[in-house]
Amino acid sequence: MNLSLSGELGLIAFLSKRLKIGDDCAYIPFQGKTLLLTVDTSAEGIHFDQSFLSPHEIGYRSLACAISDIAAMAGSPLYALIALSIRETADLEFIDSLYSGMEGAASDFSAEIVGGDTIYGEKLVISVTIVGEAERPVLRSGAKEGELIGVTGSLGGARRGLILLKEDVAGHENLKKRYISPVPRIEEGKRLSSYVSSMIDISDGLLIDLYRLSEASKKGMQIEKERIPIETGATLEDALSGGDDYELLFTIPSEHREKIEGLGGHIIGRVIEAKGIFLDGEKVEPKGYDHFNREV
Amino acid sequence: MNLSLSGELGLIAFLSKRLKIGDDCAYIPFQGKTLLLTVDTSAEGIHFDQSFLSPHEIGYRSLACAISDIAAMAGSPLYALIALSIRETADLEFIDSLYSGMEGAASDFSAEIVGGDTIYGEKLVISVTIVGEAERPVLRSGAKEGELIGVTGSLGGARRGLILLKEDVAGHENLKKRYISPVPRIEEGKRLSSYVSSMIDISDGLLIDLYRLSEASKKGMQIEKERIPIETGATLEDALSGGDDYELLFTIPSEHREKIEGLGGHIIGRVIEAKGIFLDGEKVEPKGYDHFNREV
Numbered sequence: 023m024n025l026s027l028s029g030e031l032g033l034i035a036f037l038s039k040r041l042k043i044g045d046d047c048a049y050i051p052f053q054g055k056t057l058l059l060t061v062d063t064s065a066e067g068i069h070f071d072q073s074f075l076s077p078h079e080i081g082y083r084s085l086a087c088a089i090s091d092i093a094a095m096a097g098s099p100l101y102a103l104i105a106l107s108i109r110e111t112a113d114l115e116f117i118d119s120l121y122s123g124m125e126g127a128a129s130d131f132s133a134e135i136v137g138g139d140t141i142y143g144e145k146l147v148i149s150v151t152i153v154g155e156a157e158r159p160v161l162r163s164g165a166k167e168g169e170l171i172g173v174t175g176s177l178g179g180a181r182r183g184l185i186l187l188k189e190d191v192a193g194h195e196n197l198k199k200r201y202i203s204p205v206p207r208i209e210e211g212k213r214l215s216s217y218v219s220s221m222i223d224i225s226d227g228l229l230i231d232l233y234r235l236s237e238a239s240k241k242g243m244q245i246e247k248e249r250i251p252i253e254t255g256a257t258l259e260d261a262l263s264g265g266d267d268y269e270l271l272f273t274i275p276s277e278h279r280e281k282i283e284g285l286g287g288h289i290i291g292r293v294i295e296a297k298g299i300f301l302d303g304e305k306v307e308p309k310g311y312d313h314f315n316r317e318v
Numbered sequence: 319m320n321l322s323l324s325g326e327l328g329l330i331a332f333l334s335k336r337l338k339i340g341d342d343c344a345y346i347p348f349q350g351k352t353l354l355l356t357v358d359t360s361a362e363g364i365h366f367d368q369s370f371l372s373p374h375e376i377g378y379r380s381l382a383c384a385i386s387d388i389a390a391m392a393g394s395p396l397y398a399l400i401a402l403s404i405r406e407t408a409d410l411e412f413i414d415s416l417y418s419g420m421e422g423a424a425s426d427f428s429a430e431i432v433g434g435d436t437i438y439g440e441k442l443v444i445s446v447t448i449v450g451e452a453e454r455p456v457l458r459s460g461a462k463e464g465e466l467i468g469v470t471g472s473l474g475g476a477r478r479g480l481i482l483l484k485e486d487v488a489g490h491e492n493l494k495k496r497y498i499s500p501v502p503r504i505e506e507g508k509r510l511s512s513y514v515s516s517m518i519d520i521s522d523g524l525l526i527d528l529y530r531l532s533e534a535s536k537k538g539m540q541i542e543k544e545r546i547p548i549e550t551g552a553t554l555e556d557a558l559s560g561g562d563d564y565e566l567l568f569t570i571p572s573e574h575r576e577k578i579e580g581l582g583g584h585i586i587g588r589v590i591e592a593k594g595i596f597l598d599g600e601k602v603e604p605k606g607y608d609h610f611n612r613e614v
Binding site for chain 2: 047048050052053054055057059060061062063064065068069100101103104105106107136137138139140141142143144145147149151153
């Protein structure tokens with residue numbers, strides 16, 4: 023092993039290499055189709071907080087967030103497996119509510135929960151495996167110089183909603199809903215799949231996920247502040263650095279510009295040769311990059 | 319929800335119903351094949367102990383045990399996804415060794431690790447999802463009255479090995495190996511699949527897993543002590559109630575008796591009409607049944 027690796031950056035690089043992960047899902051040719059496989063783990067105190075999320079909401083989010091990895095590769099979710107670590111003090115009502123949330127998301131996004139495994143642990147940890155399929159899986163690595171950078175929907179709402187939930191502010195239901203009930207952009211991903219050259223879902227923030235596209239494609243990304251679609255009630259900072267929006271971020275040849283608008287999406291910039299992320303011409307470092315507690 | 323459910327028995331019944339699990343894997347027709355999906359979670363302090371298992375051994379076991387669920391349904395493993403919760407104090411050497419163990423098992427049993435997700439947690443928890451395929455998947459539910467009950471290999475070695483490891487007794491490497499390096503019976507499962515009527519892997523103990531076949535098939539199971547193949551150095555009790563052997567337990571019409579012997583397996587009893595598990599004619603309750611910390 024490479025002993026020069028150290029600390030969290032080394033760890034994530036090491037794990038990524040070990041797990042050979044460069045996309046949102048593993049994609050595998052199988053019987054004439056492409057199977058997509060992804061696992062997403064969320065833990066109490068890191069990824070969710072029971073003080074402002076009900077068990078039903080925690081269950082719903084865990085499945086919806088995992089399904090977004092399938093959407094990010096232009097796939098459709100098919101099956102889910104749930105590995106659960108629950109507190110010994112959890113009662114049936116809690117577990118019933120948690121599962122109802124998972125089943126709600128499975129039903130909303132046309133997946134089927136087919137199995138699971140449950141153990142007792144010191145805190146609630148949920149690992150969701152999704153098996154999906156794709157006609158034309160889209161990777162992170164295909165962006166080419168001169169292409170447009172596009173995004174579905176609007177950004178920053180989930181981060182602003184999370185802040186409002188944490189601070190127990192009344193109202194602003196539209197923002198809170200962005201955090202509580204994420205909507206994986208499955209249909210949008212599939213419609214875009216014939217045109218886009220690279221794609222990712224915005225789980226950790228626009229700048230971070232743009233950085234991932236940039237690294238995978240070995241291209242630079244130039245975006246303009248005034249083009250970024252900010253959710254009503256959110257700030258530019260929420261949109262740039264807030265995660266949990268689960269919109270799709272993609273690159274697309276400029277002749278397909280109208281496909282973005284047809285989805286209600288927005289063009290926010292252009293793929294450039296110079297490496298790095300540029301905001302209004304200025305190179306920026308992705309902020310809030312969580313080196314470990316995210317999918318590697 | 320059914321409020322008459324209470325305690326652990328209620329919880330496992332509830333989860334099983336919720337997760338619709340009656341077999342070792344979910345099985346799904348897909349493009350003319352049957353996909354098998356299973357997730358298996360193991361945790362430090364419950365399923366393994368770092369005081370006598372190296373990180374490499376923990377990694378190896380976690381994958382091998384999950385793959386055994388595929389063997390239990392007469393399938394072949396194809397892909398693995400790893401969800402890992404590791405202590406913040408874990409170093410690269412520890413993680414490298416853990417992954418080497420997983421990769422060793424993946425290589426030994428012809429599976430490929432295609433992805434994963436890692437978070438920090440208070441203890442080591444490993445969830446392994448295996449995607450496999452089967453030509454003729456075998457369920458737990460097909461046993462018919464008058465059929466023979468068969469088992470591959472010999473039993474009790476893993477339990478005896480675990481006791482020796484816990485007590486730090488020198489020697490007895492064959493027994494310790496049964497615990498440390500389980501061998502999922504993939505080839506045996508596939509060879510049996512044309513003949514057997516029901517099958518399961520012995521993960522929790524002969525009596526418990528026989529009870530599961532019995533419950534799923536709605537038939538009784540009569541076995542004879544003297545026919546049980548006991549691993550050299552282990553006891554009858556180890557063979558009856560010890561888990562972790564990962565041999566296959568199955569029912570088979572008597573005309574296929576020679577198929578069992580062809581595999582080096584043993585006939586240990588017969589499927590009967592009267593419900594329950596009978597040992598030398600006496601009804602027994604499966605001992606050591608772990609109502610929660612096992613796959614439901």
